[in-house]
Amino acid sequence: MKGNVSGAPLPHLTLRKVEVGMLSDAKTRSIVIQCALVALVAAFAALLVSTTFANLRARGIPIGFDFLRMPSRIVISEAILTYKSRDPYYWAIVVGLANTVFISALVIVFSSVLGLIIGIARLSSNPLAAGTCRVWVEVARNSPPIVLLIFYSLWWKVLPPVGEALNPLPGVYISMRGLEVPALSVDIASQGLFLLVIALLLAAVGWVVGRRGWLPPLAAPLVLAIGAVGLWLAEAKFTVDWPAFTGSNFTGGKELTPELTTILIGLTIYTTGFVAEIVRGGVLSVGRGQWDAGQSLGLSRGKILRLVIIPQMLRIIVPPLNSQYINVVKNSTLAIAVGYPDFLAVMNTIISKSSHSIEGVFIILGVYLALNLTLSSAANWYNRRIAIVER
Structure with missing residues (x-):
């Protein structure tokens, strides 16, 4: 018999029909193929990395990123940031x-x-x-x-x-x-640094307000006024060396x-x-x-x-x-x-x-x-x- 007594399709035949319908869809088939390719590439990369690490350890070659915390003992002749040879x-x-x-x-x-x-x-x-x-x-x-x-x-x-x-x-x-x-140098008093940060945040809020169109006539003057007041409260001094x-x-x-x-x-x-x-x-x-x-x-x-x-x-x-x-x-x-x-x-x-x-x-x-x-x-x-x- 091809069906049950009531004439309804068998469950396994219905499931197989759904699977065939999904694979016949071009988009679904493309996703499945791409996932399979990604899995193969990832498996090959994992095999390559594990084999390389095993061979390096077998030959006594150090591997890992623990050396990054060791003192560098190298000389950097010119640096934007502060650097010393004993730094890691x-x-x-x-x-x-x-x-x-x-x-x-x-x-x-x-x-x-x-x-x-x-x-x-x-x-x-x-x-x-x-x-x-x-x-x-x-x-x-x-x-x-x-x-x-x-x-x-x-x-x-x-x-x-x-x-x-x-x-x-x-x-x-x-x-x-x-x-x-x-060279331009800026000297800001330590007690005014917090006020300057607050002023810059308020200036950013004023800029967003102007961009949103909520207070367009006041946005630009607000940014300039808050920035100027912040610099004045922070006792900022600009000098040219x-x-x-x-x-x-x-x-x-x-x-x-x-x-x-x-x-x-x-x-x-x-x-x-x-x-x-x-x-x-x-x-x-x-x-x-x-x-x-x-x-x-x-x-x-x-x-x-x-x-x-x-x-x-x-x-x-x-x-x-x-x-x-x-x-x-x-x-x-x-x-x-x-x-x-x-x-x-x-x-x-x-x-x-x-x-x-x-x-x-x-x-x-x-x-x-x-x-x-x-x-x-x-x-x-x-x-x-x-x-x-x-x-």
């Missing part, structure tokens, strides 16, 4: 990472500003301005960055000694030992070493060439009718560019700009060629001293992956904010 390995890694983030942030800011100016100047009707910017772009885009860095590093050898330093701008001195610039040559060296100000200046100038000039082309393409992507509409409203060319063209251009150039910013982080590893102690240089020293090469490579990959994913997330968030919402 993990703090040396943090110091190197801070140097990389510092350089990358400065290059991103400077290249974005210069790229915007040069990209717009390339469209100028002035042949001298357009030609000069084109030379910059073509040289930067068609030269390997390592060659540019080595070329710029050679210039320090032909500069005069400290006693005969060049003074192109007030408070700025250039010599073979680096660049001396004025100017460099001065005394005897055999400079005192005061901030010294930028040749290594730091070389990697900063080299990567900025290199990245600016790509950013300028992205900006130029973004300006050209905006229809000519937008310029005509701005002129019909009586706006000047500068106001049309600032109020009409650039806001529309941003929706187009943010994705390629994000790729260039990620390249800045990756190109910062070239600092090792000029002797600047960035994250990769510090990790190379740690690997050679601790003999933990596998763990070091994992740390390098994880850190750069985290930095680039953070940049991508920030760019995607901003891209969603400025995207046109269809109703």
